[in-house]
Amino acid sequence: MLTKVSSIFKISLITIVAFTMTYGCQTNDEVVETVEIEEVAQPQEEVEEKESTDYQLAKIDLSHWKLTLPIGKPTEVEPPEILNYATNETVKPYFYNDSTDASVVFYAFPNATTTNTKYSRSELREQLVPGSNSTNWTFEQGGIMKGKLAMQEVTKDADGKYHRVIIMQIHGRLTNEQKELIGATDNNAPPVLKIYWDKGKIRVKTKVLKDKNASDTDILHEEAWGDDQGYNFPTAVGFEKFTLEVKVEKGRMTIILNDTETAVYEGVDLERWNVFENYFKAGNYFQSIDEGSYAKVKYYELEVTH
Numbered sequence: 001m002l003t004k005v006s007s008i009f010k011i012s013l014i015t016i017v018a019f020t021m022t023y024g025c026q027t028n029d030e031v032v033e034t035v036e037i038e039e040v041a042q043p044q045e046e047v048e049e050k051e052s053t054d055y056q057l058a059k060i061d062l063s064h065w066k067l068t069l070p071i072g073k074p075t076e077v078e079p080p081e082i083l084n085y086a087t088n089e090t091v092k093p094y095f096y097n098d099s100t101d102a103s104v105v106f107y108a109f110p111n112a113t114t115t116n117t118k119y120s121r122s123e124l125r126e127q128l129v130p131g132s133n134s135t136n137w138t139f140e141q142g143g144i145m146k147g148k149l150a151m152q153e154v155t156k157d158a159d160g161k162y163h164r165v166i167i168m169q170i171h172g173r174l175t176n177e178q179k180e181l182i183g184a185t186d187n188n189a190p191p192v193l194k195i196y197w198d199k200g201k202i203r204v205k206t207k208v209l210k211d212k213n214a215s216d217t218d219i220l221h222e223e224a225w226g227d228d229q230g231y232n233f234p235t236a237v238g239f240e241k242f243t244l245e246v247k248v249e250k251g252r253m254t255i256i257l258n259d260t261e262t263a264v265y266e267g268v269d270l271e272r273w274n275v276f277e278n279y280f281k282a283g284n285y286f287q288s289i290d291e292g293s294y295a296k297v298k299y300y301e302l303e304v305t306h
Helices: 046-056 081-089 176-182 268-272
Strands: 001-009 065-069 095-098 104-106 121-128 143-154 165-173 188-198 202-207 226-228 240-247 252-257 261-266 277-286 295-305
Touching: 001 252, 065 081, 065 165, 081 095, 104 277, 121 143, 143 277, 202 252, 202 268, 202 277, 240 277, 277 295
Parallel strands: none
Antiparallel strands: 001 261, 065 121, 095 104, 104 121, 104 295, 121 277, 143 240, 143 295, 165 188, 165 277, 188 202, 202 226, 240 252, 252 261
16 A cells, blocks of 8 residues: 655765766776777876776666566576676677766667566666575565666557656565465566556555455465556656666655655565565566557666665
8 A cells, every 4th residue: 555655855866987886885996998099199197087087887786686688588697697687699789888977778678588477678687696596585574675777768559658667666476385375386476566667647546455354375376466547746857867766675665756755564474575685676667569660778876785
């Protein structure tokens, strides 16, 4: 249940000159691209200034993320391979740097899909243990994901309305024991949070129990959960940069837009959601199968802490 929406006013401007990668409380590693420059009669200081101006990169530590691409069956790229995304010929068309504004671009179009969906994606999946999907977190353990992003390009449907894109998620996951208990074919559980870019506004969808008195075993089944009515933040973001922050704790989920508007979810549904493990997702989960449709989402910063 959505219990509170509040607004305050704050504007922040961050100029990113060097590329640092941050994940939780880990030590930042500075990455410097080496550029071959012919000898010219100019001071060394000018050359160094030009290098740092030309090569601005997004603040995202990819060492704890797996990337799913809209190609293959689909193609997935895990750590440590993902760290070389900028020179990976398979990855570059769908996940690439735009050094002119210190962003990384997620490009998706209707093509390859994962299980249980008809939509394609260029999207990151959190991995607490790099290279493994088996270690995740519960709401009781908590977590925070914060990103700075923008919609760069998106096509329109036959009615002239922009196609929707899921830009952040919290996805549930069954443990192996839970999977065996209910006879599931995989570890998939419902996504408890989907955040959409929807016609220039940010829309939030979460899950609710169809039967509040269902047993702990019954609620492991995906069909035990339904969608809430959804909530649109009042302020439109359009194609401008914005920040999103998702805070999770036992029985409570908070989503903050631009540090000014807040939506808080709490109640029995989220209290009982603690039965599931979870992981964060971020990027471009494109919600169209229209021929010729596509979207490009830019991320400037992405940080997760637990």
